[in-house]
Amino acid sequence: MANANPPVVVAQEIGQVGRNFLREVGSVFWFIAHTFEETLERIQHGRVPFRAASFFRHTERAGVDSVPLVGLVSFFLGLTMALLTGYQLQRFGTERLIPGLVAIGFTRELGPLITGIMLAARIGAAFTAELGTMQVSEEVEAIEAMGIGPLRFLVAPRILALFLLMPCLSTVSNMAAIFASSLVCKAYFSIAFVYFLDLVKDALLIRDIVTGVLKSLLFGLLIGAIACYRGLTVKGGAAGVGTSTTSSVVTAITAVIGFDTLYNIVYTVFFPA
Amino acid sequence: MVELRDVRIQFEEKKVLDGFSLKVDPQERLVIMGQTGSGKSTILRLILGTLQPSGGSIFFKQFEITKLQRRKLQQVRRHIGMVYQYSALLSSRDVRDNVALPLEELTDKSRSEIDKIVDEKLDLVGMKDSKDLLPSELSGGMRKRVSIARSLVLEPELILLDEPSAGLDPVIASVIDELIISLTEKSNVTSITVTHEMDSAFRIATRMAMLYQGKVIEEAEPEKFKESENPVVAQFLSGSTEGPILEDSQDAIAKK
Numbered sequence: 001m002a003n004a005n006p007p008v009v010v011a012q013e014i015g016q017v018g019r020n021f022l023r024e025v026g027s028v029f030w031f032i033a034h035t036f037e038e039t040l041e042r043i044q045h046g047r048v049p050f051r052a053a054s055f056f057r058h059t060e061r062a063g064v065d066s067v068p069l070v071g072l073v074s075f076f077l078g079l080t081m082a083l084l085t086g087y088q089l090q091r092f093g094t095e096r097l098i099p100g101l102v103a104i105g106f107t108r109e110l111g112p113l114i115t116g117i118m119l120a121a122r123i124g125a126a127f128t129a130e131l132g133t134m135q136v137s138e139e140v141e142a143i144e145a146m147g148i149g150p151l152r153f154l155v156a157p158r159i160l161a162l163f164l165l166m167p168c169l170s171t172v173s174n175m176a177a178i179f180a181s182s183l184v185c186k187a188y189f190s191i192a193f194v195y196f197l198d199l200v201k202d203a204l205l206i207r208d209i210v211t212g213v214l215k216s217l218l219f220g221l222l223i224g225a226i227a228c229y230r231g232l233t234v235k236g237g238a239a240g241v242g243t244s245t246t247s248s249v250v251t252a253i254t255a256v257i258g259f260d261t262l263y264n265i266v267y268t269v270f271f272p273a
Numbered sequence: 274m275v276e277l278r279d280v281r282i283q284f285e286e287k288k289v290l291d292g293f294s295l296k297v298d299p300q301e302r303l304v305i306m307g308q309t310g311s312g313k314s315t316i317l318r319l320i321l322g323t324l325q326p327s328g329g330s331i332f333f334k335q336f337e338i339t340k341l342q343r344r345k346l347q348q349v350r351r352h353i354g355m356v357y358q359y360s361a362l363l364s365s366r367d368v369r370d371n372v373a374l375p376l377e378e379l380t381d382k383s384r385s386e387i388d389k390i391v392d393e394k395l396d397l398v399g400m401k402d403s404k405d406l407l408p409s410e411l412s413g414g415m416r417k418r419v420s421i422a423r424s425l426v427l428e429p430e431l432i433l434l435d436e437p438s439a440g441l442d443p444v445i446a447s448v449i450d451e452l453i454i455s456l457t458e459k460s461n462v463t464s465i466t467v468t469h470e471m472d473s474a475f476r477i478a479t480r481m482a483m484l485y486q487g488k489v490i491e492e493a494e495p496e497k498f499k500e501s502e503n504p505v506v507a508q509f510l511s512g513s514t515e516g517p518i519l520e521d522s523q524d525a526i527a528k529k
Contacts, residue, residue: 051377137361139363143363144350145321145350146355146378148379
């Protein structure tokens with residue numbers, strides 16, 4: 001090792017990290033595919049894949065209980081965004097652009113992104129810790145041993161809850177931010193509420209809303225899958241649950257930001273305005 | 274009913290089972306004994322198909338477990354009940370829901386039919402009055418009994434029990450042992466129990482097997498097993514500190 005060529009060692013390290021990264025990405029996609037397959041199989045046999053009560057419990061926790069946090073953070077971000085952009089635009093006499101800027105910014109980008117980051121931290125961590133604890137206490141194995149598919153029983157309702165709730169929460173985020181910016185516009189830039197709404201309606205296009213909804217669905221799927229995958233692959237008892245929970249949040253947030261960038265690049269290249 | 278042929282499995286460098294073969298006949302109560310960490314629980318997981326061996330074959334009735342597709346394996350598992358060492362009850366569900374889970378998920382029975390079966394099974398294990406309690410509110414022995422009730426709820430043909438009396442006081446351990454005997458006799462169920470608790474093993478077994486260094490080194494009915502001339506079995510049964518078991522362990526440590 002002492003004679004090892006430093007650039008070679010660095011290249012090997014990078015290669016190792018790259019290989020691990022690709023393996024993890026592949027595993028998460030297989031995990032989603034297997035969950036989908038197990039759930040569909042169950043439906044094909046004319047049975048519900050999971051109980052409605054289980055699904056609604058997760059939607060309540062992931063969705064309804066997240067509304068105050070998402071709303072509040074987005075409200076403050078909307079205030080800040082309107083104030084900062086407003087003072088810059090005022091110098092050129094174009095402060096009437098604030099409503100459109102905040103509306104488009106949040107609907108297309110910040111709403112889904114902020115909601116994704118908050119859900120990854122709040123719900124992703126909870127899912128990983130919950131499933132991880134079940135894994136180390138042999139509960140998951142017991143479910144499997146009974147002949148019950150753990151993916152459709154434990155994972156599918158969680159992923160579906162996040163998948164369906166993300167667009168709703170993004171909408172809450174958008175509305176909170178737009179409402180906050182309307183307050184700033186009224187208080188500092190003398191833009192009346194009615195005029196503010198007209199400006200928002202003029203600026204927002206259907207494609208902005210569709211983009212935001214599609215991103216939200218994608219982020220919901222990613223956060224749910226990563227959180228559940230990390231939970232079910234926990235090893236090493238309580239310490240393992242802690243490590244996996246941290247890893248789940250970091251991976252989910254990174255994935256959300258990474259996929260957001262990728263989405264924007266693809267969208268801009270293939271569907272230019 | 275169950276047959277393991279030349280099964281091999283290793284975890285990293287450690288060979289756990291190395292050419293392990295065993296046959297279990299219907300309605301037998303086989304007890305597999307062995308040291309801690311010798312691979313006893315691994316055998317149960319291999320039979321269930323939650324672990325894959327690196328070699329050999331495992332049969333449950335006419336099915337070769339190691340070659341079954343996931344869906345078929347799930348169907349076969351419905352005929353096998355498993356009682357885990359630490360019970361593995363779902364902590365977020367009460368006793369009733371834990372026992373009802375396989376029925377709710379795998380059968381088309383109505384709520385009232387499920388309730389009737391759950392009551393019946395909980396009654397069998399003496400836990401009917403505790404069905405609204407959460408696993409965290411139960412003692413170790415009570416959890417074990419609920420776990421046994423859950424394993425019986427689909428009327429399995431085979432029950433696998435992982436250290437059923439470990440960590441329990443002698444009286445409760447006897448209660449669990451008697452419960453296993455009466456349930457298997459009443460329902461004509463075959464059982465495989467792994468344990469290193471001597472009293473329990475001799476109480477439950479109709480046949481015993483000793484696992485040592487990845488292989489079965491002795492297999493006999495309890496009375497004959499007690500009189501085994503195999504030095505490893507003799508040392509294990511007597512609990513003596515002198516004999517091949519410790520010598521082999523020390524050799525292994527010295528080799529490392």
